[in-house]
Amino acid sequence: MSDLATFIRSLPKAELHVHLEGCITPEQLVAIGRRNGVDLFESVAAARAAYEVSSLEDFLKIFAKASKVLLHADDFAEVASTYFDNAAADGVRHVELMFDPQAHTPRGVALETVLEGLARAQRDASGNGLSVMFIANFMRERDEEEALELLASLAAYRSHIVAIGIDSAESGHPPRKFTRLFQKARAMGLKCVAHAGFEGPAKDIEEAIDLLKVDRVDHGNRVYEVPELARRLGDAGTAVTVCPCAEAQLGVVASLAEHPVRRMLADGMRASLHSDDPAWFGAITENYIALARAGALTRSEVLQLVRNSFTTSFLPASSLRHHLEELKAQAEGG
Numbered sequence: 311m312s313d314l315a316t317f318i319r320s321l322p323k324a325e326l327h328v329h330l331e332g333c334i335t336p337e338q339l340v341a342i343g344r345r346n347g348v349d350l351f352e353s354v355a356a357a358r359a360a361y362e363v364s365s366l367e368d369f370l371k372i373f374a375k376a377s378k379v380l381l382h383a384d385d386f387a388e389v390a391s392t393y394f395d396n397a398a399a400d401g402v403r404h405v406e407l408m409f410d411p412q413a414h415t416p417r418g419v420a421l422e423t424v425l426e427g428l429a430r431a432q433r434d435a436s437g438n439g440l441s442v443m444f445i446a447n448f449m450r451e452r453d454e455e456e457a458l459e460l461l462a463s464l465a466a467y468r469s470h471i472v473a474i475g476i477d478s479a480e481s482g483h484p485p486r487k488f489t490r491l492f493q494k495a496r497a498m499g500l501k502c503v504a505h506a507g508f509e510g511p512a513k514d515i516e517e518a519i520d521l522l523k524v525d526r527v528d529h530g531n532r533v534y535e536v537p538e539l540a541r542r543l544g545d546a547g548t549a550v551t552v553c554p555c556a557e558a559q560l561g562v563v564a565s566l567a568e569h570p571v572r573r574m575l576a577d578g579m580r581a582s583l584h585s586d587d588p589a590w591f592g593a594i595t596e597n598y599i600a601l602a603r604a605g606a607l608t609r610s611e612v613l614q615l616v617r618n619s620f621t622t623s624f625l626p627a628s629s630l631r632h633h634l635e636e637l638k639a640q641a642e643g644g
């Protein structure tokens with residue numbers, strides 16, 4: 311196992327499913343909160359205790375609370391830059407960072423402020439050899455009209471944004487609610503992703519593919535509840551971004567050992583592993599190692615997952631080739 315952990319650490323990776331707001335550490339929550347006069351917790355220990363969650367509902371509550379400390383471009387830049395630095399040290403070469411405009415704009419934080427901070431962190435990261443793209447996610451519990459208005463505002467920042475997605479509360483908010491939003495986004499040349507089949511039913515995965523025409527499914531852990539759908543995704547080689555630690559901790563998969571990701575790979579889905587919210591569930595490498603420790607990954611599966619993280623990214627062909635060559639050299643040498 312230690313050999314496998316060393317192998318995992320040595321490989322270059324792409325992180326395709328990570329939320330900016332999920333990168334706010336308890337330390338940042340307290341420090342940025344104090345700086346901005348948004349004192350949510352008296353101490354880092356109290357914030358850390360509040361981060362102990364075991365359901366999506368509780369997680370979304372603390373996620374929304376933590377987001378409230380972000381007010382200025384500096385705050386967004388600080389949280390993103392800290393994550394980028396940690397990711398680069400963790401072997402990550404390319405990040406597609408999700409952020410939720412609706413975690414901020416309803417509080418009076420301008421989209422421009424959010425994007426200014428993110429763009430600054432993106433520039434700093436590229437100086438350190440890490441390529442960064444952004445995915446604007448819309449919250450499933452909010453209405454499509456608001457999302458459409460925000461999408462129109464995001465057009466001004468089109469060069470920074472590679473894709474849109476949907477996330478947050480799944481139950482009672484099916485993907486079909488956002489069909490027009492995704493149509494418009496595709497017309498703008500944006501790629502599309504969607505959280506689906508995490509807490510909500512497997513049918514959401516089908517809607518995300520058929521109605522939203524997504525390039526990737528985020529989570530998708532409930533796909534095997536409909537065997538025909540799983541077969542279809544396997545045959546199509548659908549890209550699925552899996553976040554094992556979040557899925558196990560929030561109880562949407564029974565345990566790490568029983569995680570469906572190896573079955574996804576065996577059936578032809580192009581699955582890859584990600585951190586989701588590293589301040590809560592650990593960095594990307596920790597996710598690989600946790601699954602490997604649970605006996606749920608072999609060396610060749612690790613390599614396939616890492617390769618999928620690049621081939622299902624939105625990187626241009628020339629960069630993709632470069633990363634795959636590096637991966638091949640590292641895997642053969644390691």
Ligand SMILES: [Zn+2]
Nearest residue numbers: 327477505586
């Ligand atoms: Zn997520």
